[in-house]
Amino acid sequence: MENLTNIFSALSDPIRLRILALIAKETELCVCELVGALQLPQPKISRHCKVLSEANLLVSRREAQWVLYSQADDMPDWSRQALEAAVEGIKQDAQYAEDCARLSKVERPPVRCDGMEKQAC
Amino acid sequence: MENLTNIFSALSDPIRLRILALIAKETELCVCELVGALQLPQPKISRHCKVLSEANLLVSRREAQWVLYSQADDMPDWSRQALEAAVEGIKQDAQYAEDCARLSKVERPPVRCDGMEKQAC
DNA sequence: TTTGCATATTCGAGTGGGTGTATATAAAGA
DNA sequence: TCTTTATATACACCCACTCGAATATGCAAA
Numbered sequence A, B: 001m002e003n004l005t006n007i008f009s010a011l012s013d014p015i016r017l018r019i020l021a022l023i024a025k026e027t028e029l030c031v032c033e034l035v036g037a038l039q040l041p042q043p044k045i046s047r048h049c050k051v052l053s054e055a056n057l058l059v060s061r062r063e064a065q066w067v068l069y070s071q072a073d074d075m076p077d078w079s080r081q082a083l084e085a086a087v088e089g090i091k092q093d094a095q096y097a098e099d100c101a102r103l104s105k106v107e108r109p110p111v112r113c114d115g116m117e118k119q120a121c
Numbered sequence C: 001t002t003t004g005c006a007t008a009t010t011c012g013a014g015t016g017g018g019t020g021t022a023t024a025t026a027a028a029g030a
Numbered sequence D: 001t002c003t004t005t006a007t008a009t010a011c012a013c014c015c016a017c018t019c020g021a022a023t024a025t026g027c028a029a030a
Helices: A002-010 A016-026 A030-039 A042-054 A077-091 A096-104 B002-010 B014-026 B032-039 B043-052 B076-089 B094-105
Strands: A027-032 A056-065 A066-071 B029-031 B059-064 B065-070
Touching: A002 A042, A002 A066, A002 A077, A002 B002, A002 B014, A002 B076, A016 A030, A016 A066, A016 A077, A016 A096, A016 B002, A027 A030, A030 A042, A030 A066, A030 A096, A042 A056, A042 A066, A042 B059, A077 A096, A077 B002, A077 B076, B002 B043, B002 B076, B014 B029, B014 B032, B014 B043, B014 B065, B014 B076, B014 B094, B029 B032, B032 B065, B032 B094, B043 B059, B043 B065, B059 B076, B076 B094
Parallel strands: none
Antiparallel strands: A027 A066, A056 A066, B029 B065, B059 B065
């Protein structure tokens, strides 16, 4: 029951929904990319990512200086369904398009160039 | 965006989830039945039902002295999906079984005997 | 119209969550 | 080691939310 309400309270914040939508689109993002896309202070983004991690919606891995967040892969069905609903909902918001546009202009950190030569970024 | 966060914050309360699960099971319930099933003060139930109505998850209709709550039928897809996820999640909680058991013992108000002679209740 | 039942609302108190600012930690490179 | 970049945390403040208790409203039957 507490798991359940944690999930939905994690989903009940606009900034966290924006983070989830971008990660759903890009698979994996680091904090500084999210800061660039959402144009919000870094501690704010970091705290919201923590909330999403504690709700078991995101997981993080550190790579050099960067911390990369992605969707958790061991969610119960209803949790994944709730997450999908949230992402689907925010995709219909104008904010999502703006965030995507800004994200595309954010310089990719070298660690995000998966499968390529890191110098190529 | 505000619609979206309203939905998820409406879903982020254990009492509201219990209400939604019972209504999903019984289609339509009045406040006094919910009070009996959840064993909580009537003003509390009433306030939570109001929150769910304002999030467009429930609708209410008055029949004599009773107010009957049921799922809204004009939800966007992602909203219905979120609601289904919430109900699915709470069904796996022990609390749900207890609520169902208590609900089955609550005396049905005459207005809930759909399609039958009301005296038969 | 008075009484009783069902539901909704108001009020004040208490609590948790979000935020900005500042600072701490972690890692890499000079 | 010192600096830079990236991320996390600490602290104080404020606001929204929840609650219990009391009261108001709506409806029907006597």
